[in-house]
């Protein structure tokens with residue numbers, strides 16, 4: 202018996218020539234005892250008829266917000282369709298629809314369903330090889346995967362244009378087995394406890410001033426969102442940050458100083474499976490913060506600083522079952538320094554940012570990272586949106602579990 206039995210699959214069909222294969226895809230899903238409904242983009246009807254898909258799915262096919270030919274037409278409720286589905290499968294997914302999904306454009310029923318769906322979304326790209334390779338399409342994939350959507354890899358082979366390359370939609374049989382495997386594996390971080398630190402820390406000089414840094418917290422927040430989307434129980438210990446958490450399942454603990462962050466980490470550390478330390482913790486703090494606002498009396502002011510606790514260093518020294526990940530922000534001898542940090546702090550993985558790379562680091566929306574693991578493997582990545590970097594980080598950790 203297939204794991205698809207009784208599952209509600211909402212199939213989104215977009216306007217690619219591979220749409221002709223969706224007749225067979227619907228048939229396979231129905232044969233596996235799934236309940237299937239179909240939403241088509243208006244242009245997809247040029248490639249396969251709604252009648253074919255409604256006959257095979259035994260359900261009405263939707264392609265617009267209302268049925269214009271029917272004078273008693275009812276509104277096709279995209280929210281209701283999105284909530285009905287256990288899985289939204291978009292196949293074929295054209296470059297056009299994918300780009301709209303990545304940017305939130307909502308000019309047809311399928312896109313409205315996508316934006317309101319709460320279920321996992323899987324998509325099977327289908328396009329010509331040069332469209333597939335184009336940097337904007339590759340960025341779209343990164344963005345969509347960063348949102349937590351699941352890409353069903355396109356196949357290599359002969360394309361409608363007669364050219365040969367990557368871009369052909371996975372065959373219906375492959376899509377069905379991909380979906381079955383995805384459902385039977387469940388969420389890969391289910392049952393795992395993940396602790397993440399993020400943002401800067403502020404170390405008080407007096408009641409109104411502090412020593413701090415420019416970290417926005419974005420990288421850590423994206424990791425937290427992604428870990429939660431993969432089923433983990435996530436605690437995010439965050440220094441001051443303006444970022445809004447989208448996933449309400451993340452347990453957010455707000456702290457201000459390194460000492461408060463250390464307390465929060467200590468109280469959760471024993472029980473966690475994975476610790477990802479993305480915070481830009483202040484390395485020094487004023488020894489004796491003034492109780493009252495410091496008046497400007499002299500021409501200069503000396504503030505004596507002392508070291509803060511190395512939170513990740515402490516976590517490494519206490520490590521048992523925890524898989525520990527740290528970040529290293531370096532400006533020179535990057536690889537060497539990162540490797541030393543990995544050893545010194547007893548980590549499993551260190552993620553290196555080089556400030557020499559444009560678009561990397563803690564103020565930008567993008568990041569360019571290199572992974573270095575405890576066995577010496579070095580894995581450089583391209584410049585990506587931080588949501589997409591979070592996907593890479595968690596995919597890597599999952600493979601090590």
Ligand code: CTP
Nearest residue numbers: 478479480482509510511512513527528529530
């Ligand atoms: N870190 C931490 N607590 C600190 C300082 C750093 O938990 N007090 C963590 C960061 O979250 C990051 C890693 O340690 O994951 C690397 O931080 P970094 O400041 O680069 O390393 P340091 O050991 O402080 O070395 P240096 O500043 O000399 O480069």
